Amino acid sequence: MSLTNVQKKQYRLIGHSLNPVVTVAGNGLTENVFAEIDRALEDHELIKVRYSIVDRDVRETLVKETAKVLKCETVQTIGKVALFYRAALEPNPKLSNLLR
Numbered sequence: 742m743s744l745t746n747v748q749k750k751q752y753r754l755i756g757h758s759l760n761p762v763v764t765v766a767g768n769g770l771t772e773n774v775f776a777e778i779d780r781a782l783e784d785h786e787l788i789k790v791r792y793s794i795v796d797r798d799v800r801e802t803l804v805k806e807t808a809k810v811l812k813c814e815t816v817q818t819i820g821k822v823a824l825f826y827r828a829a830l831e832p833n834p835k836l837s838n839l840l841r
Contacts, residue, residue: 761791
């Protein structure tokens with residue numbers, strides 16, 4: 742499920758106006774955090790997640806782990822915020838950030 746450069750550019754444009762829906766704190770990635778990110782991806786398809794972790798290497802590892810476990814694409818990472826995309830099984834036009 743690799744995104745093309747054109748798709749990534751389009752998703753970055755949409756993601757620019759989005760606010761982070763989940764914040765990962767010092768506790769790291771727990772089951773509850775994964776569940777909340779998974780729910781947000783299913784509802785919105787394109788979401789931002791803020792990683793409130795100071796160490797850059799740990800933050801990169803957590804972003805990669807999130808993408809791997811939840812089977813989503815990392816569209817962009819800027820500082821402490823990552824933009825993730827995963828197509829919904831049944832997109833809801835009222836909730837999806839791509840269909841609004």
